[in-house]
Amino acid sequence: MIITVTLNAALDLTYRVPALRPRAAHRVLDVVERAGGKGLNVARVLAALGHRVAVTGFAGGPAGGEVRRRLAADPNAARLADALVPIAGHTRRTVGIVESRSGGATLLNEPGPTVTPAEWGALLRVYRELLAAGDADAVALCGSLPPGVPVGAYAELIREARAAGVYVLLDSDGPPLRRGLAARPDLIKPNADELAGLTGFAEPVGAARDARRRGARAVAASLGAEGMLVVAEDDGGWRAAPPVPLSGNPTGAGDSAVAGLLSGLAEGLPWPARLARAVALSAATVLAPAAGEYDPAAYAELLPRVEVVPATW
Ligand SMILES: Nc1ncnc2c1ncn2[C@@H]1O[C@H](COP(=O)(O)OP(=O)(O)O)[C@@H](O)[C@H]1O
Numbered sequence: 001m002i003i004t005v006t007l008n009a010a011l012d013l014t015y016r017v018p019a020l021r022p023r024a025a026h027r028v029l030d031v032v033e034r035a036g037g038k039g040l041n042v043a044r045v046l047a048a049l050g051h052r053v054a055v056t057g058f059a060g061g062p063a064g065g066e067v068r069r070r071l072a073a074d075p076n077a078a079r080l081a082d083a084l085v086p087i088a089g090h091t092r093r094t095v096g097i098v099e100s101r102s103g104g105a106t107l108l109n110e111p112g113p114t115v116t117p118a119e120w121g122a123l124l125r126v127y128r129e130l131l132a133a134g135d136a137d138a139v140a141l142c143g144s145l146p147p148g149v150p151v152g153a154y155a156e157l158i159r160e161a162r163a164a165g166v167y168v169l170l171d172s173d174g175p176p177l178r179r180g181l182a183a184r185p186d187l188i189k190p191n192a193d194e195l196a197g198l199t200g201f202a203e204p205v206g207a208a209r210d211a212r213r214r215g216a217r218a219v220a221a222s223l224g225a226e227g228m229l230v231v232a233e234d235d236g237g238w239r240a241a242p243p244v245p246l247s248g249n250p251t252g253a254g255d256s257a258v259a260g261l262l263s264g265l266a267e268g269l270p271w272p273a274r275l276a277r278a279v280a281l282s283a284a285t286v287l288a289p290a291a292g293e294y295d296p297a298a299y300a301e302l303l304p305r306v307e308v309v310p311a312t313w
């Protein structure tokens, strides 16, 4: 079983337009709605891969209700346990605008609802109960923090997971990521910009090794069409790349990479196989038009074609 935490859940809307022009009106070709926010995407992909998942975080208002309904209606709902904590504030929407001509995506992420100290306390109680149940292989802490949640929230959740002996992955950005590192997460999954922002190094190998010095036990950096780089717990490393760069909607590709890494961990796979899975799943997510979905046929076809090589430094 894997626990995913989405403190800033979202109703993800994907609008498709022929091309996006600033300061112009657009006719939207079609709209897709999904239960989103990073941890919810991770959970849906894990469930599709056959894993049981407990989904926690906050949900409130109309979008929060819709997120819960969509989670319950997921084709793999039997493996998705809804442990979201109700709040008085309204869950946000995130809007992805995908250009059908170029495949480019523009994202508008609302800040999210204000969470009260009592609601944060309720989340901590639910999280502790999930950890105490004793059957978690891993926890994924994903995404931004909504207003009101303390900036050290991830550090606190990491300390709790480590105290319970549960592997913990952090996928966030900015101050919540920086503060989280102090609590020594087992793995972080930054993209290239997040890694550079964290360390000040643009070059990913130096940056990933620096992130380990700052507290991450291992770093899996996602590098867009170039695939992924891992600097593992023993400072050994691997690189994995998709066979070809793909064009499509990259929203949620990073979340599928997280799902690939954690499903492989839960199945006892070694690093190279976990990495190959993460790259194939995330590349197959670029090929699926809606945020946070992957194309299963493309995943099966890509997996044997992902090249994993040891990295040296
Ligand atoms: N254009 C692309 N072609 C093939 N694979 C891609 C492409 N863009 C992203 N990916 C895959 O998705 C992963 C995550 O994408 P990335 O943009 O690095 O992260 P994030 O979605 O978190 O910003 C990459 O490591 C890669 O495996």
Ligand SMILES: O=P(O)(O)OC[C@H]1O[C@](O)(COP(=O)(O)O)[C@@H](O)[C@@H]1O
Pocket (backbone or CB within 6 Å): 008, 010, 012, 036, 037, 038, 039, 041, 094, 095, 109, 142, 143, 144, 145, 250, 251, 252, 253, 254, 255, 256, 291, 292
């Ligand atoms: O919590 P944040 O950082 O605002 O991110 C939320 C957004 O991230 C997503 O999970 C996509 O993330 P990735 O493209 O990094 O995988 C969307 O579903 C959501 O709109």
